[in-house]
Amino acid sequence: MTTRTPATEPAPAPAASPSLDDVTGWWSTAVSRIRPGEILLRGYPVQQLIGQVSFAEQIWLMLRGDLPTAAQGRLLEAALVAAVDHGPQAPSIAAARMAATCGTGLNNAVATGVNLLGDVHGGAGQQCMEVLARLEEAVADGAGPDEAATHLVREYRAARRHIPGFGHRFHPRDPRRDPLLTLVGQAAADGDTPGGALRAGLALERALAAGRPRPVPMNIDGATAIVYRELGFPPELGRGLFVLSRSVGILAHAWEEKAAGARIKGPLPRPLLPGYEGAAPRDLPPGERR
Amino acid sequence: MTTRTPATEPAPAPAASPSLDDVTGWWSTAVSRIRPGEILLRGYPVQQLIGQVSFAEQIWLMLRGDLPTAAQGRLLEAALVAAVDHGPQAPSIAAARMAATCGTGLNNAVATGVNLLGDVHGGAGQQCMEVLARLEEAVADGAGPDEAATHLVREYRAARRHIPGFGHRFHPRDPRRDPLLTLVGQAAADGDTPGGALRAGLALERALAAGRPRPVPMNIDGATAIVYRELGFPPELGRGLFVLSRSVGILAHAWEEKAAGARIKGPLPRPLLPGYEGAAPRDLPPGERR
Amino acid sequence: MTTRTPATEPAPAPAASPSLDDVTGWWSTAVSRIRPGEILLRGYPVQQLIGQVSFAEQIWLMLRGDLPTAAQGRLLEAALVAAVDHGPQAPSIAAARMAATCGTGLNNAVATGVNLLGDVHGGAGQQCMEVLARLEEAVADGAGPDEAATHLVREYRAARRHIPGFGHRFHPRDPRRDPLLTLVGQAAADGDTPGGALRAGLALERALAAGRPRPVPMNIDGATAIVYRELGFPPELGRGLFVLSRSVGILAHAWEEKAAGARIKGPLPRPLLPGYEGAAPRDLPPGERR
């Protein structure tokens, strides 16, 4: 046990007297091996993958280390297709559009948008996956799904916390919910996925609706969380996959703005000016400060 | 004509006295329409796209405004699959891996890597598309492809400039060249793509090899440039598509690092220290400066 | 109480039928008022500030809303001077240096480095400020500083957690500790700052050293945490101020790399290659996948 704490500085030493092997080992990876004339991705030569696997299957391979089944690949593809865009009212899209008018590369505009997919804007799917994992665990321990869901909803309400992945302040019913749940329901029925996360998510939706005038249907974060858990992804990769998906919309919007040629686009059309609620105009106190 | 110049400030006004329509119009887009209960992507309801189009087709739809043919979709998919990763020796990958150890979200790590795909690291494909466009234009004006290519190579050599998309300081022959050229050759032979960019690229490769002991084969930037031009993408989107593709490898590497739990990973294992070639140790000149 | 949860989408509406005032109000700020011919910063016309206040005083004004006393300004200046750089072994510096070789603007290189100052790399000062705040509160409630510090150290050790701001895996004694503590000690003695955070920090240092063969002296995060709390900054701005300070070193390093003209600099000099610990080379399973 130690109380020595990491400062804002580099990482610990591998050895007192490092060798060149320590140096190359410092950057070791299981993702790819690049040598002159060779590009192995998770063990497969890249030339065998090109033209043979879909982009979604390639994403799976790179993140998971092995190829998906055809059914898994299709389900992943559907979730990636679903979340590409939510228009310029999403700050990730708006920021990328503004970046594209400031004289940066298109890559910088995409990076700007992706940078905004933080815990609040991009993290709900990841958080919902963690909630589903808890429910699945409770069921594995013998609880009924509805019982476990009711218990969890009660706990969240007592703590005045929101359950991530349900309800939408914009859509009364998220149009992406039904097609995703249909696909994952079919996959589970066919035995292509375990089905536990789907059952947990539906139980949670029922528990949330109980005793309320209107249901609180799953949103895109909830529906993709079910898909990604059925496919066995860890929660953090839920956000990672959302990043890959939303990057498509971010790029499309940034490109539209760049192609239109706007320059230094702010949030308001002129001559509208932001409101001001600060100190009244005042003079610097007398006396030479310097 | 005017010499008034943009300063580092916001964009011009739409009207002297704006209305709410000017405000919503300021953020107008042709990419998507989001209303309560509705997500239209390029006119298509999102629920019709989920499960029906591949992720690569969705990318095409979002960037181009219409769906690709099946052949176009497959060719795009192959190019996206090809460029996902080049290992931690690529700074985009290394930077993302380091970011993942600093306590940021996975989205911030991906944004960090994407931010590095600038003119030099990510722009060669875009630049090669511009070169191909010049050659195609010369051919459209009546020149033979080899003649036009020889002329262009001579011009670049005279200016001591590199032709982007050819040669690789790492791979004697880029393993991604052949499978991509095979696929685009098949597509052109089948009439699925026009074939002009392919002919221009091959003529350029021949012209570059003429009179040299070793050929200078196309690299990934050149091969994908041919594919993207055959598919009709503007050059700037060449970089955009590379960003989408490389984001996959960036995410896979960032996730590997995050899952391994390293903290504040610098480029060198300790106790190795960066070299120093600066001023010798010295004392601050005497005299109270403040 | 509600269980409706935010999805990855925009923020709530101000009113059912917004007016232009709602639009300008949406972007309201107390930081500055910009009108044609006028730039008010926290109420002061910018032309009165130029040449009259130091850059550190300007930083204080912008973040706090009022000008500091001369003593406060000097103390802030010292802390900003202290943390500018820790060399390329810091990932924020290394990532910015790599970015500068990839054909991006210098601003993108700085942004890349700043993006890495996350919870782990840039957050220790902020976290230390929270710890100091707890101790100060305990003292305000009647506890002695040493008693409160000993209790807190015991609590952290029981939870096997590190106390942020103390110890350094690189420096046996951080050379920035002593000059910063001397300055803040003088300020407290002169009545320019309250002194409570300094007393809390020193008590914590003593409590950490008790019963150990070697002390665990404050590092830069701990020393600046004391300064920033003595000056009344909230913990989150501890990270913000570190960002402003470290940006200087990030810029200096990015510029050095850019001026030297390196292109696409990876972490290792060639021909060194990253190690590989992944799947052995393998062939794609037979069977047409597409």
Added chain:
Amino acid sequence: MTTRTPATEPAPAPAASPSLDDVTGWWSTAVSRIRPGEILLRGYPVQQLIGQVSFAEQIWLMLRGDLPTAAQGRLLEAALVAAVDHGPQAPSIAAARMAATCGTGLNNAVATGVNLLGDVHGGAGQQCMEVLARLEEAVADGAGPDEAATHLVREYRAARRHIPGFGHRFHPRDPRRDPLLTLVGQAAADGDTPGGALRAGLALERALAAGRPRPVPMNIDGATAIVYRELGFPPELGRGLFVLSRSVGILAHAWEEKAAGARIKGPLPRPLLPGYEGAAPRDLPPGERR
């Protein structure tokens, strides 16, 4: 001469068989030397700088390698103070404010804003410095400043190009111009700076006004360009210094938004929706695509 071209891949090898010295040399720097217990910044021990140099002087030292004179330090300080903010109508500020509502760290919000200070939004100062350098060179070659400026204005007008650093679409007269020019005029009169860039800038301002109903006064980019050239900074660092300055405003605005607690703030208050000018709603063509 070679036609081998860089691909989007890492940098060239230092040697066929590298040693550990090549590895540490790969990361060599003249900016700082960090060893256990030692932090040298441009040769000075950090503990000597803390409390002795101002933040602006530290910035100079880090970027230039030596300490400024007191007069140089004050002039740099004035320019840094001048450019900190231009309100949320600047996209760099607006994007950072939006980022702060998305659940990212304050460092990520600052990085987001800085990332937008590209060629158009942050590059005008840098470009103006290049124009001033051309004029100074012409004067050094024997031309009169007004003659050279008139020639340059004619050339730009013929090419229908803007001269960066003059005019402002927002301010009829930028309030930051006069105090900065007063200070740099005093410095030049006192012999603290050479004066050539100031004379060039004023000649350019006169040439731009000649024959026009209204003058086209220097804006902040022009005024700081004069200051930075008088101080001997290379043009690219003009953008670098603007980044350091504007980071202060970006941080102040991001913090204001974060402290207010908004979540996922888009550009428009609801229920306002972005306009739509895309394809009419349509159905996916029949036929199974998958």
